[in-house]
Every structure is written in structure tokens, then in C-alpha cells.
Amino acid sequence: MTVEGLTKQFGALTAVDGIDMSIRRGQVHGFLGPNGSGKTTAIRMMCGLMQASRGNISVLGMPVPEQAAIVRRHVGYMTQRFSLYEDMTVRENMRFLCQVHGMKRQRRRERISEVLEQFNLEPLTHQRVGPMSGGQKRRIALAAAVLTQPELLILDEPTSEVDPNTRREMWEHFFNLAQQGTTLLVSTHLMDEAERCHHLTIMNQGRIVADGAVMALKQSLPNQVLEVKGGEVTPMVPVLAALDSVSHVSQVGIALRVLSTKNSARHDILEVLPSGMSVEPVAASIEDVFVQATSEGRRA
Numbered sequence: 001m002t003v004e005g006l007t008k009q010f011g012a013l014t015a016v017d018g019i020d021m022s023i024r025r026g027q028v029h030g031f032l033g034p035n036g037s038g039k040t041t042a043i044r045m046m047c048g049l050m051q052a053s054r055g056n057i058s059v060l061g062m063p064v065p066e067q068a069a070i071v072r073r074h075v076g077y078m079t080q081r082f083s084l085y086e087d088m089t090v091r092e093n094m095r096f097l098c099q100v101h102g103m104k105r106q107r108r109r110e111r112i113s114e115v116l117e118q119f120n121l122e123p124l125t126h127q128r129v130g131p132m133s134g135g136q137k138r139r140i141a142l143a144a145a146v147l148t149q150p151e152l153l154i155l156d157e158p159t160s161e162v163d164p165n166t167r168r169e170m171w172e173h174f175f176n177l178a179q180q181g182t183t184l185l186v187s188t189h190l191m192d193e194a195e196r197c198h199h200l201t202i203m204n205q206g207r208i209v210a211d212g213a214v215m216a217l218k219q220s221l222p223n224q225v226l227e228v229k230g231g232e233v234t235p236m237v238p239v240l241a242a243l244d245s246v247s248h249v250s251q252v253g254i255a256l257r258v259l260s261t262k263n264s265a266r267h268d269i270l271e272v273l274p275s276g277m278s279v280e281p282v283a284a285s286i287e288d289v290f291v292q293a294t295s296e297g298r299r300a
């Protein structure tokens with residue numbers, strides 16, 4: 001899938017501001033950004049569910065919105081809000097979806113059985129979706145999104161409300177699907193999930209502020225990452241944040257993680273640290289990349 005110059009304006013607000021994106025087949029492509037940065041709006045345009053103000057979209061080689069109807073047959077989309085019918089059972093929901101996609105009866109039976117087994121949903125087959133937990137609904141929504149064996153699967157925050165074990169299971173499913181050739185675009189706010197992706201695009205205020213393979217993004221971080229530990233670190237947060245050479249400080253357990261673009265930072269920190277505390281350079285994480293890439297908007 002490729003998008004060029006994709007833009008969406010809601011009156012005076014430019015929610016998506018001329019983004020270029022390219023997603024390779026068989027990859028798990030993470031889509032990150034603070035709340036309101038434009039991810040869902042971009043996704044909705046890619047699926048042909050919302051008209052772009054400007055720009056070109058090509059999904060599986062077909063232009064959108066011109067061929068959106070055909071494209072949608074090959075794309076699975078799991079929205080943030082559940083698109084399941086609450087009064088129907090799991091099986092009834094699946095049967096309905098297959099019918100909408102014009103799947104023949106025999107094929108429909110096969111696919112529903114396969115998917116129910118694949119996602120361990122057999123015990124829930126005949127239960128109504130309404131009273132189920134948020135996590136169960138997410139699992140069912142994912143199963144529903146892959147019923148038609150889409151070539152491209154777009155998942156908008158698929159693991160919110162999901163417990164850690166189910167989350168792990170869902171990610172196993174994502175990689176199995178990618179292994180079989182499905183392309184996945186996954187929006188998430190969870191940094192451990194972002195670390196798992198092959199490729200990441202980070203948005204801020206409607207623009208792409210970082211894009212690349214996970215390792216490459218970490219290596220290209222202009223900031224050095226320093227870790228401060230060895231005592232009462234909490235009172236040191238405002239002290240370090242006030243230093244000119246420090247751009248960001250956050251506490252992680254018993255340590256502080258400090259971002260800086262200046263070489264003098266380690267020296268400056270040592271000058272204000274009480275004795276017994278240390279400051280050492282550490283490897284960058286995707287959270288560091290995210291904080292650096294999206295900090296401009298917060299400062300503004």
C-alpha cells in the first residue's frame with residue numbers, strides 16, 4: 001500500500017497533513033502517534049471509508065477511492081469501536097459477515113470453523129456477544145476481520161482492553177498471518193508492541209515525524225539516552241529537567257531516563273547529582289524515539 005500527499009481537513013483543522021507512506025507486503029507495520037495525531041483519520045481514508053481532501057492512495061495496486069469497493073473485499077479492518085452485533089452470537093456474527101462478503105455456504109462453514117478453532121473461540125461460539133468482556137470482544141473482532149482471508153489487515157488499537165496473555169496471543173496471530181503473506185497495519189499506543197513491529201510510522205499533529213525499521217529508528221535517534229540511578233531519583237526529576245542540555249526526563253522504576261541532544265549533558269548532570277548517584281549512557285528504546293519525535297507538539 002502507498003499513500004502520497006494524503007491530506008484531510010475538517011474545516012480549519014488539518015487532521016492529516018500531506019503524509020507519504022509505503023507498507024511492504026507481509027510486514028507488521030506499526031502506526032504510532034499521540035491521541036488526535038490523525039492515525040484513525042488516515043486509516044479511514046486508506047480503507048475508502050472517508051474521502052481525502054487531497055492526495056493519492058493505492059491499496060494492493062488499486063486506487064482508492066475509485067476502486068474502494070473491490071479493495072474492501074481484500075482488506076480486513078478492525079475498528080477501535082466494536083463492529084460486532086451485540087444481540088447475535090459469535091457464530092451468527094461470523095455467518096452474517098460471510099454473507100455480506102458473498103461467501104458460498106460450504107466455504108462459509110469451513111472458514112467459520114477454521115477461525116473459531118484458530119482463535120480458541122469454540123467455547124464462546126453460541127454465546128451472545130453483548131455481555132462479553134472487552135478482551136473477548138477484541139479477540140472475536142480480530143477473528144471476524146480475518147474470516148475472508150484479507151491480503152491487508154488494518155487494526156486500529158486492536159489490543160486495548162486486552163489482558164497481557166491475550167495480547168501476547170494476538171501478537172502471535174499477527175506474526176503468523178504476516179508469515180503467510182498478510183500485510184498488517186497496526187495502530188497502537190503501547191511501546192512494547194511498537195518494538196515488535198518490522199517497521200514503524202510515527203505521526204504527530206497530522207504529519208509523519210519518524211518512519212523506518214525499528215532498529216534503524218533507534219540508531220538514528222539524535223538524542224543520547226542517559227540513565228541516572230543509585231538513590232532517591234524522584235526529587236531529581238525537576239532538577240535535571242531544568243538543565244539546558246536536557247530535553248526530557250522520565251522515571252522508570254528506580255532510575256531516571258534522560259534525553260539530550262547536547263554532548264555536555266552527562267557533565268552537567270554529574271554537577272548537580274548528589275554523591276552516590278551515577279549517570280551512564282544506555283541504548284535507545286522505541287519509547288525514546290517516540291518521545292523525541294512527538295515532543296515538539298507538546299512543547300508547543
Ligand SMILES: Nc1ncnc2c1ncn2[C@@H]1O[C@H](COP(=O)(O)OP(=O)(O)OP(=O)(O)O)[C@@H](O)[C@H]1O
Pocket residue numbers: 010013015033034035036037038039040041042
Ligand atoms: N469527523 C470528524 N470531524 C471533525 N474532526 C475530526 C473528525 N474525526 C477526527 N477529527 C479530529 O481530527 C484529529 C485527528 O483525529 P484521529 O481520530 O484521526 O486521531 P488518532 O491519532 O486516531 O487519535 P487516537 O490515538 O486518540 O485514536 C483530532 O483532532 C480529531 O478531533
